[in-house]
Amino acid sequence: xxxxxxxxxxxxxxxxxxxxxxLAQAGVAVDLVEIKPDAHALxxxxxLQGNALRELDHLGxxxxxxxxGYPFDVTGIRAPDPAGTVLFEVPxxxxxxxxxxxxxxxxxxxxxxxxxxxxxxxGVRVRYATTTTELTQDDDGVDVTFSDGTSRRxxxxxxxxxxxxxxxRMLGIGLETRSIGMGIWRxxxxxPESVTRTDLFYGGPAYIAGYCPTxxxxxxxxxxxxxxxxxxxxxxxxxxxMRGLAGAYHGPWDEIxxxxxxxxxxxxxxxxxxxxxxxxxxxxxxxxGDAAHTCPPTVAQGGAQALEDAAVLGDLLTTRDVLDQDLWxxxxxxxxxxxxxxxxxSNQLAQWQLDHVQGDIPALMRSVATLVSQPA
Numbered sequence: 088x089x090x091x092x093x094x095x096x097x098x099x100x101x102x103x104x105x106x107x108x109x110l111a112q113a114g115v116a117v118d119l120v121e122i123k124p125d126a127h128a129l130x131x132x133x134x135l136q137g138n139a140l141r142e143l144d145h146l147g148x149x150x151x152x153x154x155x156g157y158p159f160d161v162t163g164i165r166a167p168d169p170a171g172t173v174l175f176e177v178p179x180x181x182x183x184x185x186x187x188x189x190x191x192x193x194x195x196x197x198x199x200x201x202x203x204x205x206x207x208x209x210g211v212r213v214r215y216a217t218t219t220t221e222l223t224q225d226d227d228g229v230d231v232t233f234s235d236g237t238s239r240r241x242x243x244x245x246x247x248x249x250x251x252x253x254x255x256r257m258l259g260i261g262l263e264t265r266s267i268g269m270g271i272w273r274x275x276x277x278x279p280e281s282v283t284r285t286d287l288f289y290g291g292p293a294y295i296a297g298y299c300p301t302x303x304x305x306x307x308x309x310x311x312x313x314x315x316x317x318x319x320x321x322x323x324x325x326x327x328x329m330r331g332l333a334g335a336y337h338g339p340w341d342e343i344x345x346x347x348x349x350x351x352x353x354x355x356x357x358x359x360x361x362x363x364x365x366x367x368x369x370x371x372x373x374x375x376g377d378a379a380h381t382c383p384p385t386v387a388q389g390g391a392q393a394l395e396d397a398a399v400l401g402d403l404l405t406t407r408d409v410l411d412q413d414l415w416x417x418x419x420x421x422x423x424x425x426x427x428x429x430x431x432x433s434n435q436l437a438q439w440q441l442d443h444v445q446g447d448i449p450a451l452m453r454s455v456a457t458l459v460s461q462p463a
Contacts, residue, residue, distance in 0.1 A: 088408050089110075089113060089114065089115055089404060089405045089406075089407075089408075090403070090404050090405075090407045090408060090409055090410040090411075090414060091110075091115060091242040091243045091404050091410055092115060092116060092242055093115070093116045093240075093241050093242050094107075094110055094115055094116070094117050094118070094241055094242060094243045094244070094245065094404075095117075095118050095119075095120070095219075095229070095231055095239075095241045095243070095244045095245070096117060096118070096119045096120070096244075096245045096247060097120055097218065097219055097244065097245065097246050097247060097248045097253075097254050098120075098121060098122075098246065098247035098248035098249060098252075098254075098376070098378070099119055099120075099121030099123070099126060099199065099203060099213070099215075099247075100199070100247060100249060100376065100377070100393070101198070101199075101202070101376065101390050101393040101394055101397075102247040102375045102376025102377070102378075102393035102394070102396050102397050103119060103121070103245070103247030103248070103376070103397075104119070104199065104202035104203055104205075104206055105142070105146055105202065105393070105394050105397035105398070105401075106245055106247065106375065106396075106397035106400055106401050107119045107206050107211045108146050108147070108202065108205050108206050108209055108211065108401075109145075109146070109397060109398060109400075109401025109402070109405070110401050110404060110405065111206065111209040111210045111211045112147075112209050113401070113405035114405075115404070115405065116210075117206075117210070117211045117212065118211070118212045118214070118239070118241075119206060119211050119212070119213045119214070120214045120217040120218055120219065120233065121213070121214070121215050121216075121217070121218075122216065122217065122218040122234075122248075123215065123216070124215050124216050125215055126196065126199040126200045126202075126203040126215075127196040127199065127200055131194070131195055131273050131275070131307065131354065132192065132193070132194055132195060132273070132275065132299060132301050132307025133192070133193055133194075133195050133198065133301075133307075133390050134190055134191075134192055134285060134299050134384070134387040134390075135152075135156070135190065135191045135192075135193060135198075135387075135390055135391065136179075136182050136183070136189065136190050136387055136388060136391050136459070137180070137181045137182040137183025137184065137187045137188065137189055137190065137460075138182040138183050138391045138395070138459045138460065138463075139183070139390050139391035139394050140152070140183045140187040140188065140191060141183035141184060141186075141187055142391070142394035142395060142397075142398055143394070144186075144187070145398060146202065146205060146394075147205055147209075148201045148202060148205050149187075151201050152191070152193065152198065152201055153191070155193060155194075155197045155198075155201070155302060156191040156192060156193035156197075156198075156301065156302060157191060157192045157193070157278075157283075157299075157300035157301060157302055157303065158188035158190070158191040159179075159188065159189070159190055159191070159192075159283060159284035159285065159300070160178060160179055160181070160188055160189040160190070160284075161176050161177065161178055161179060161189075161284055162176070162177045162179055162190075162284060162285045162286070162287065163175075163176050163177075163284060163285070163286040163287070164176070164177065164286070164287055164289070165286050165287070165288045165338055166288070166290070167288050167289070167290045167291030167296070167335055167336055168337070169337055170337060170338065171288070171336065171337035171338020171339065171340060171341075172338075173286075173338075180452075180453075180456035180460065181460075182391075182456055182459045182460045183460075184460075190285070190387070192285070192299035192300045192301040192302075192306075192307060193301050193302070194275070194301045194302065194305065194307070197301075197302070217233055217234055217235055218233070218234050218248075218253065219231055219232065219233055219234070219244075219253070219254070219257070220232050220233065220234055221257075222244060222254070222257050222258075222372060224244075224370050224371050224372060226370075228240050228241060228242055228371065229241050229242075229243070229244045229370075229371050229372060231244065241371075242371065242410070243371050243372075243373070243404070243410065244371065244372045244373075245372075245373055245374075245375060245400070246258075246372060246373065246374040246375070246378050247374070247375050247376045247378060247393075247397075248378055249376070249377045249378060250264060250359060250361070250377045250378070250381050251264070252374055252377075252378035254372065254374055254378060255363075255374050255378050258369045258372055258374075259369075260363065260369070260374070262361050262363055263361060264359050264360070264361040264381070265359065265360060265361070266314050266357045266358065266359055267314075267357075267358045267359065267360055267383055267434060267437050267438070267441075268313065268314050268358075268437075268441050269294065269311050269312070269313065269314055269357065269358040269383065269437060269440075269441065270311070270312055270313065270314040270315055270317065270355060270356065270357045270358070271309055271310070271311050271312075271355070271356060271357075271358060272309060272310045272311075272312070272325075272328070272329040272332065272353065272354075272355050273307065273308070273309045273353070273354050273355075273356075274307075274308050274309070274329060274347055274352050274353045274354075275301075275305060275306070275307055275308075275352045276305070276306055276308065276343060276346035276347060276352065277304060277305065277306065277346055278300050278301075278302070278303065278304055278305055278306040279306070279339050279342035279343060281338070281339045281342065282298055282300050282306050282339050282342075282343070283300060284299075284300070285297060285298065285299045285300075286298060286338070286339065288336050288340070289440075291335040291336060292312070292332055292335050293310045293311055293312045293332055293335075294311045294312065294440045294441075295309075295310070295311040295440070296309075296310045296311075296332070296333065296335075296336045296340065297309055297310075297311075298339065298340070298343060306343060308333075308340075308343050308347075310329060310332045310333060311358075311440075312332065314357045314358070317355045320355075321350075322350030322351065322353070323350050325350060325353050325354075325355060326347060326348075326349075326350040326353050329347060329353050329355075330344060330347050333347065358383035358384075358437065359381060359383075360381055360382045360383065360430060360433075360434055361380065361381055362379075362380045362382075362426065362427055362430045363378075363379045363380065364423075365419040365423045366415060366419060367379045367418075367419065367422075367423070368415055368418075371410065373400070373415075373418075375393070375396035375397065375400060376392075376393035376396055376397075377389070377393065379396070379426070380392065380426040380427075380429075380430050381430075382429065382430040382433035382434055383433050383434065383436075383437045384433070385433045385436040385437050385440075386429065386432055386433045386436060386451075386452065386455050388429045388433070388455065388459060389433075391459065392425075392426055392429055395422070395425070395463035396422055396426075398463055399418060399421045399422055399463050400418060403417055403418055421463060422463070425458065425459075425463065428454075428455065428458055429455060429458075429459070432451055432454070432455050435451060436448065436451060
């Protein structure tokens with residue numbers, strides 16, 4: 088007997104799609120609504136560490152994900168010199184265990200597509216271009232009104248609707264999302280043969296210039312700079328700006344830069360952070376994923392933590408008989424401090440870079456890897 092029988096999930100990103108699958112696999116009736124028009128509109132590129140790959144296996148999509156993505160076990164550190172010299176190579180921790188690679192690059196639309204296909208396969212009712220406009224709850228359930236004018240009652244509502252979560256605001260949760268002072272240029276293009284892992288260039292005109300293979304034929308490249316107002320730039324000016332910054336980096340960057348020709352494949356955002364203190368629920372509505380915690384991708388754990396939120400919540404809802412305070416306490420005990428550690432470590436690494444301080448990066452990365460290697 089599950090603690091819930093009928094659940095609404097708001098948001099079709101990693102956390103939302105994953106919790107929908109976990110619940111539906113256990114026989115819970117699940118509706119998932121996503122404000123965007125389809126799964127392939129959901130995001131850019133992502134690096135998934137081993138603990139994320141382990142969760143994809145539990146969701147039943149690991150084999151398909153491996154076919155779409157590009158796995159690797161080593162990260163290269165390169166110099167911003169004319170040769171793009173490899174300074175050293177860092178074996179990445181296999182945080183998912185020996186059955187999975189240390190990391191894998193993938194496009195977010197491909198991953199979202201796999202998770203949404205899996206959701207429909209296990210019975211989730213998925214609706215795009217739809218969101219919620221009103222939530223009213225009592226001790227027994229939540230009455231929901233949707234943007235298309237329909238309404239329905241649920242046992243539980245899960246808000247997995249991102250950094251600027253409308254669910255969080257409807258609940259009256261005040262949470263400051265702040266810029267950490269860095270902005271990131273992102274671009275997609277064809278993968279050069281020389282790109283077989285993530286390489287990071289530190290120094291030069293930017294804090295970091297990196298790339299990650301996201302499939303046999305694709306690469307995700309990024310440059311991190313001081314946060315600036317780039318909103319007045321035209322798409323072509325954005326492309327020219329990223330190409331200009333990339334001109335300081337060589338090795339595989341020389342090949343990547345030549346493929347940066349489409350303004351529609353370039354975007355610029357700021358790194359932001361927030362962490363919601365417990366509780367993450369208000370009665371029978373709970374927020375997870377970026378709605379509850381977000382941080383810069385400096386330790387590449389954002390996607391993994393969203394998947395872990397979904398796994399823990401799904402486990403508790405389908406193995407407990409009652410949706411009570413004991414269940415919520417167990418959820419917060421398993422998730423809040425783990426997410427806090429990842430957020431704080433990610434922010435610390437970014438702050439060292441902002442301050443041009445040589446912090447103990449290996450020790451920080453080891454501590455995070457040790458934590459996330461343990462089951463959530």
